[in-house]
Amino acid sequence: MSPTILLLLALGLGLAGWLAARARAWTFRRASPDGRISSLPTYHAWYVALWVTLPVLAFITLWSAISPGLIIQSVLADPAAAELPAFGFQRDALLNEARNVATGAAPAVFNPKATALIQPYRDAISFYGGIGIAATLVIAFLAGAWAFLRLKPDFAARSKVERIVMTILLCASLVAILTTLGILASLVFETVRFFGMVSPIDFLFGTHWGPDPMARAAAVDGSRYGAIPLFWGTIFIGAIIAMIVAIPLGLMSAIYLTQYADPRLRAWIKPALEILAGVPTVVYGYFAALTIAPAIRDLALAMGVSNPSSESALAAGLVMGVMIIPFVSSMADDSIAAVPQAMRDGSLAMGATTSETIRRVLVPAALPGIVAGVMLAISRAIGETMIVVMAASTAANLTANPLEAMTTVTVQIVAMLTGEGSFDHPATLSAFALGFVLFMVTLGLNFVALRVVKRFREAYE
């Protein structure tokens, strides 16, 4: 049974409970001598509606998670499934085909072997779908009846509802912690599995990266999992080339916009820079691959470089730098604006020109904020995926030549997880180890940067 239908069912039942409870509360109200009951009828209604909807939603989430497994179990128990290959890719494909036909997603099967499975699948789906709906109805009825029977003229529905609402609010804010924990847990879990096959020393300090997703998982060659070239590529593209573009341009844009620009010009330029930040990275990636990389290659040829690579670190880094400009610029803008006007006036009164004031007074005073902004920008650049996936290459190269092909951590994560390897192969798991390193590094950069910004903001108040 599709989750959408169950969801609509839950909301419909909740609405029914709402209406019933409100009608009930109105009868109390009419019956009461002074026309008053302890809570408004709406609160009675919400009380019952919440009691119906929340358990049902919890059940639906659980059921959508376990019912596909149960369906497959019962299909496999069918005699028609005995001819299936024991396990592996082909079996999954056959099961998928049969399921698609059974649910009406596909008109017919390609593989005749799957035909026999369609009917068991249909039966299982309708059987477990029926169970799901029946259980939904039973749960809704029981919870609703329990809540409904508690309604009385002097029932404090409002405080009950408010307690439920407060719990919901608390749960909503806990989602952030759960997400962080989920990220950490999934990364750590898979990373530990990876380190069970490849030693962390090989991974962190090896200089040769060439995982073979087709190799047998048992015979892992740890020396092929040296991630130093990836770390170097990431730093070279994201923290060096991109920052050489982004820091001067972003900083000078911020200085010009805050110190020199006419307010009317500022009103046009600032949104334009924000557009630069809002362009999806896949568009930048396409731009880099289609326009910038060939241009750089031609330029290199014209300058006499023999056989330059068509996928260069320079192309990815330049475009990434452009993407980061508005980010650096707005951080620098904020921290320059936070420098007290008195400092600027004092410098100008001493006879310094505007540019001298900016260079000798404003920028040094705003430096912590600017540095923090740069750190956040670096963290964003090294976590950036699509530009490097499309414009850098997958060849790991340990070189300082920006015209060479280079690869980054994010490119390898995508490459490892969109390949053909199975999920318990070290090549696939290495993506999680790389993700873990990336997460820890960006977390560290963000944490320090946010701290610096916080302290710096208070410095002049």
Added chain:
Amino acid sequence: MNERVAPTRTASFEARLQKRYAAERRFKAVGLGAILFSVAVLLFLLATMTFNGIGGFQRVEMDVPIDFTQAGIAADPTMMTQSGAANSLQAQGLSEVVSFYASQALGDEAAAEIGPDAWRDVAAAIIADPSILRETVTFSLPTSADLASGYSGEGSAEMQTLAQKLADEGKLAKNFDPGFLGRSDATNPQQVGIWGALKGSMLTMLVTLLMAFPIGVLAALYLEEYAPRNRWTDLIEVSINNLAAVPSIIFGLLGLAVFLTIFPSYRSAPLIGGLTLALMTMPVIVISGRNAIKAVPPSIRDGALAIGASPVQVVFHHVLPLALPGILTGTIIGMARALGETAPLLMIGMRAFVSTPPDGLTSPATVLPVQIFLWSDEIDRGFVERTSAAIIVLLLFLLVMNGLAIYLRNKFEKKW
């Protein structure tokens, strides 16, 4: 004693001053240059995409009149409303009919270059209006990718001469292709469209909105209005701020490891994509929501409390409605970011070739940025234009969303 000392502006002083002024002018020019460079790159990017993309909304077509009265195709009205309608027409030999009339009109050599999927256009027209089976209708059918590249002066020499000959006879032309917005992915660049990806994007965004908006707003309300100042609250705040800056690909890894483990059969479905993006968007909504809630003046809360409202009533009856425009602005910006996001969706498998638009939250789908990524990998030259055209559509969508956010901000901006 009363002698006034004349200001001494020695020659070296003057020279120094000139130097300082020159430095000042240079500095200012560098600043202006930095801005102009950024804007120029933006304009260059947009111009490249527009220039390439205009052609993507067109395709090379040949006119083929089809006399259905002779073709012997039957359209059973009940069959035509079902999903397999195109297949039933195909089973009746529609593609042979199309190639027969193509040979009649254009000659064998040109008819061979009618796109292999061209009959689908005819089938779609029949399904839309079965009454055309009683008349002769002229269709503009897409050519093969080879002939299309021949028409634009690329590809093999014989295709170029063939294209030249047909164009001279007025049989081959590059026309605006309204179907680009209505079809889905295909292997032939002449036959692709973005409706499948667009619909996938919308379904994914729907899930993201339904998950991220309530959770984000409720979390913002809790943190801003009720949360006690303690370690737990600090922990929640730190994790929200950090999540807002975590690389998006990490969310893809999370979706892969958690959601696809729990729901393995919904691989590459908008449901899973939407959930993954919701976790990414939620912190953005919380942060902007808290700012909007903070901007509501305390006197409103005090007034409501003073006439006997409970803390929950104060927030839901007074604070939330007043903060809603600000929250909506932040939500739209967060959604715009999620709409352009590609990497996490690649991780959870939304990169498959999907040639039919998704018909629900759990059917396989792709989204617009992923479609752009997939097309950018195609070797066929025809895909370059199509990719840029898809980029134009994506950018227009983002422009509309951001415009809406700015409009809301201006309309509801309040000074208390």
